Each structure stands twice: as C-alpha cells, then as structure tokens.
Amino acid sequence: MRKPCCDKQDTNKGAWSKQEDQKLIDYIRTHGEGCWRTLPRDAGLLRCGKSCRLRWINYLRPDLKRGNFGEDEDDLIIKLHALLGNRWSLIAGRLPGRTDNEVKNYWNSHLRRKLVNKGIDPNNHRLVHSLPLPHQKREAALSATSSGSRSHACRPVRSLGDNDHVSDAGSCFEDDTSVPDLNLELTITVPSPSLSVAVEERRNNEPTVSKEHDFALSPALLLFR
DNA sequence: AAAAAGTCCAACCGCGACAGG
DNA sequence: ACCTGTCGCGGTTGGACTTTT
Structure with missing residues (x-):
C-alpha cells in the first residue's frame, strides 16, 4: 500500500x-x-x-498564455497528437504558454469532436470510411467528448521489446487512409531546448526505456530539431 | 421560467520513473 | 541490488456554467 x-x-x-x-x-x-x-x-x-x-x-505561472486556441494551435495539436498520442506534456511543450492540462482539456472538449465531424477517428487519426449521416453526426460528436467515452485515446503503436525499438512515427500514418497533409517541417519551427536535450542525452548515453526519451530518435520527430 | 442535458476546466488521484541512500 | 521519497504525467472527476427542451 x-x-x-x-x-x-x-x-x-x-x-x-x-x-x-x-x-x-x-x-x-x-x-x-x-x-x-x-x-x-x-x-x-x-x-x-x-x-x-x-x-x-x-x-x-507568469508565462502562461490564457485564452482561446488559435487555428494554428489547433492544427499543431492535432498533428502532434497523431505523432505522439496522449503525451500531453510533450505536446504542450511545443505550444508556448500552454499547459499539458489545458491542451488535454482542449483536445477532449473541442478537437476530438472537430476530427469526428471531419470523418477522422481521433484515436488513430485515420479517415473513417463510412462518414456519419448528418443526423448521426451530433451523436458521434457527443460520444467522442470527454464525458461521453472517457479515455481510450490514441497511443502510438510501439513495439518496446528487448531492443527498445520505437515505431511511433509510422504508427498513425501507415496506410493511405491516414491524415494525408501532415507537414511537420512546415508547421513546427521553434526547436525546443528540452527536446534537443533529450535527444542529446539519448545520443550520449545508453538507451533507456523512458517516457521522456522513447520517442526521441523516431525519424519523424527528428524533423522537430 | 424551470428542469434537464451538455460542456468546460480546475483539481485530484494513482502510477511509473528516477535519484539518492 | 534494493528501498524509499519525490516528481511528473495521464486519466478521471466534480461542479460551475451554458444551452436546450
């Protein structure tokens, strides 16, 4: 206990x-x-x-940016979520002035629904083949909110076996039905010191299975640097 | 106008990671 | 190598507020 x-x-x-x-x-x-x-x-x-x-x-914290999220922030969160899953602290780390809690709440209350309405499964960021009929949309949207189906969000598919192989980046974009227009290089421009540090640490040390590090060398994420 | 349903968000909880002894 | 304390994270909850019926 x-x-x-x-x-x-x-x-x-x-x-x-x-x-x-x-x-x-x-x-x-x-x-x-x-x-x-x-x-x-x-x-x-x-x-x-x-x-x-x-x-x-x-x-x-004095550096918090309060108030509504902008369209650019929406896009960035969606893209980062596709890549990282529910690792809100990492996602928030890319959004100056935003906290993990704020991002998490915003995702659960707004962005999930936004994706559902676009016919995208918010859990894996893939297009849902059978788009909901108009009268079904509201129901689907509601069921996707935090109070509807709490949890069960996307975790990047990983095979953390003995060799600590990481396959985050490809997890959500494996087939043609995934979100096609992700352009992380264009969207993410400010390098994060913490991420850089994480990558440097990973390079200098023995690989460790760590929440902070296990995505760090994922090819797609190296675009962030 | 009032009740019910839905939404939002601050805060709590439990767990895993990690450092130090 | 193990134990213990601390920190940080993600999931969940409670309640205030808003919208709908």
Missing part, C-alpha cells in the same frame, strides 16, 4: 483562494520552484505539494 503524498487531514482541497494563490506566488518569486514536498509548509500553505505544483504550473 502506497503512502499518501501528504498528510491529507491537514490539507485543504478544492478550489484555491486568492490568498493561497498569493502565498504561492510570493514564495516561488522569492525562492524559485523546486522541492514541492516542503514548499507548502515553508510557504504557509495547507496544501499538499502536488496541489501546489499543479496550481503553479497550470494557473499561476
């Missing part, structure tokens, strides 16, 4: 108050991020570290 991450009886849960936000902001401004475990106590917050981290990353 795993220990709880913190002493739950002494922590607040639910929505954050303005005072709590301010305490967290003030503390991080002074001391920087890090050591989420001790931060709540040091900052005088009755929250668990996880909760503080989440609040900061998803809501309080």
Whole structure:
C-alpha cells in the first residue's frame, strides 16, 4: 500500500483562494520552484505539494498564455497528437504558454469532436470510411467528448521489446487512409531546448526505456530539431 | 421560467520513473 | 541490488456554467 503524498487531514482541497494563490506566488518569486514536498509548509500553505505544483504550473505561472486556441494551435495539436498520442506534456511543450492540462482539456472538449465531424477517428487519426449521416453526426460528436467515452485515446503503436525499438512515427500514418497533409517541417519551427536535450542525452548515453526519451530518435520527430 | 442535458476546466488521484541512500 | 521519497504525467472527476427542451 502506497503512502499518501501528504498528510491529507491537514490539507485543504478544492478550489484555491486568492490568498493561497498569493502565498504561492510570493514564495516561488522569492525562492524559485523546486522541492514541492516542503514548499507548502515553508510557504504557509495547507496544501499538499502536488496541489501546489499543479496550481503553479497550470494557473499561476507568469508565462502562461490564457485564452482561446488559435487555428494554428489547433492544427499543431492535432498533428502532434497523431505523432505522439496522449503525451500531453510533450505536446504542450511545443505550444508556448500552454499547459499539458489545458491542451488535454482542449483536445477532449473541442478537437476530438472537430476530427469526428471531419470523418477522422481521433484515436488513430485515420479517415473513417463510412462518414456519419448528418443526423448521426451530433451523436458521434457527443460520444467522442470527454464525458461521453472517457479515455481510450490514441497511443502510438510501439513495439518496446528487448531492443527498445520505437515505431511511433509510422504508427498513425501507415496506410493511405491516414491524415494525408501532415507537414511537420512546415508547421513546427521553434526547436525546443528540452527536446534537443533529450535527444542529446539519448545520443550520449545508453538507451533507456523512458517516457521522456522513447520517442526521441523516431525519424519523424527528428524533423522537430 | 424551470428542469434537464451538455460542456468546460480546475483539481485530484494513482502510477511509473528516477535519484539518492 | 534494493528501498524509499519525490516528481511528473495521464486519466478521471466534480461542479460551475451554458444551452436546450
């Protein structure tokens, strides 16, 4: 049995108050991020570290770009999802000012439906052969929302066997029914330091089976660099 | 106008990865 | 090599808000 991450009886849960936000902001401004475990106590917050981290990353960080997603961001998310699956942190990493939670929510509430309406299966980004009839569209769209069929989204097909072979890139584009117009080189222009680091690490070290790294040398993804 | 249904999003939970002892 | 603590991620939930009936 795993220990709880913190002493739950002494922590607040639910929505954050303005005072709590301010305490967290003030503390991080002074001391920087890090050591989420001790931060709540040091900052005088009755929250668990996880909760503080989440609040900061998803809501309080000064570099967050809030507001509606643009068409270009939509396209980019769809393309990255086709490539990476539900690895929201990686996808968000390509969208400056967006968080993984925000991207995930946006995908589940908007983009899934958008794809379904275009006759594309959001799970594997392939064209659905029999497009829904107009009266069926709404039903299909609804069933694709987060509250409809929660989860079961696309994971890139991988064969992580003993040799750690990765086949992410081809997973969603294996046949002619996949989304045909992906042009990652044109769309993605700003190299991510973190991704570059990941790739460099992978080059310098022994291969490891790691969530951060296992896609890094995928041929298609090397286009990002 | 009110109830029901649908949507959105902040926050929580559980798990895996990883570092350090 | 194993254990433990911490962090980060993705899945899921709860409830506020909006739209439809």
